[in-house]
Amino acid sequence: MEWQFFISIAMFALVMTGTPGPNNVMLTASGANFGYRRSLPHAFGIGVGLMSMVFLLASGLGLIFQQYPIIQEAMKWIGSGYLLYLAWKIANAKPSSGHSDITSKPMTFIEAALFQYLNPKAWMMMVTAIGSFSLEGGEYWWSILVIAAIFWIFQIQTSSIWVGFGTLIGRWLSSSSAWRRFNLCMGSLTAVCVVFIW
Template identity: 40%
Template sequence: MSHSLLIAFVMFATVMFFTPGPNNIMLLSSGLTYGFRPTIPHIMGITVGFAFMVGAVGLGLGTIFIAYPVLQTILKYAGVAYLIYLAWAIAMSEPPSADKDSRGRPMTFWGAAMFQWVNAKGWVMVIGTITAYAAIAAYPWNIAIQVGLSLILGILSCTAWALFGTALRPILTSRRAVRAFNIVMAVLLLASLYPVFMDA
């Protein structure tokens, strides 16, 4: 095992997991809007879904995208459309109240897991992980290490962002403040699409 490459991979993955992106912005908003406990399925869906994607691509699914690049283009623009929809949903979301059945709901485990396949930042992370750090160990142990570290860093970063949003609940107490915060989060989510269009 290449220990120096492993350290480099941990540094790369830590930066990518903890910096703002679609997943983290949505978790921050969900923590504020719904609280930490209802956001747990969202946290787990991101963590497991991304780690599964790393494993699937590392074990050969990536060759399909090499053979049929149009599939990656379709996924990219499906992701853009879905992120625009999510930005709108976040901007319109309000904290649930006891006297009203709010139509908004936290993202489910399966919704969050499936979202990883259309998440532009997720694909950057997967491609960087699989290609640049493949030599950390012999195949397939390199994939197992990458999946394991993705699970650990994923749960840590997702939990941190959701807790950050939850910590804002006592501060942003009015419906108006929550709506304004969620609109800012929606704009940031749309801004995260910039690299996708620059790459187009």
């Protein structure tokens, strides 16, 4: 494989994982509300979810979507509904009190991994990556491993930046009203992501 192959995937992965979308908006909100360390399982769960999607799509799941488009349509509706539910939870979250509120908690590793299957941006990223960068013949599975590994590396880095950004914002929010406005803003941005599904 040529270096151009690796660079192309890396650039695509950087843009796709680094730009705003449901994952990054929720990571920012999590960083602000729960701090950097407590948000890390959320970030790592995203990476595992994306990698599992790569292997499922490479194994033929994409063909099922082509043969039965109703499945993809149903996932759009379910994903939209779940995203709106998460947006409502974020918008109505109680103001942070020094990250010590044990009644609320960040998204877990498993929840974040499973959320990718309802995240339209995740499907678009993985379908495009496999369609654009996978190689034919004997190098097919090797190229799939490379795609998964590069996406995981870049996703961890960009997710860490978004969580860190949220953590910094959380330090600046000093009043309950500021927290409410921030959470309402993050919830609204999460809800807006539904527009991109349709």
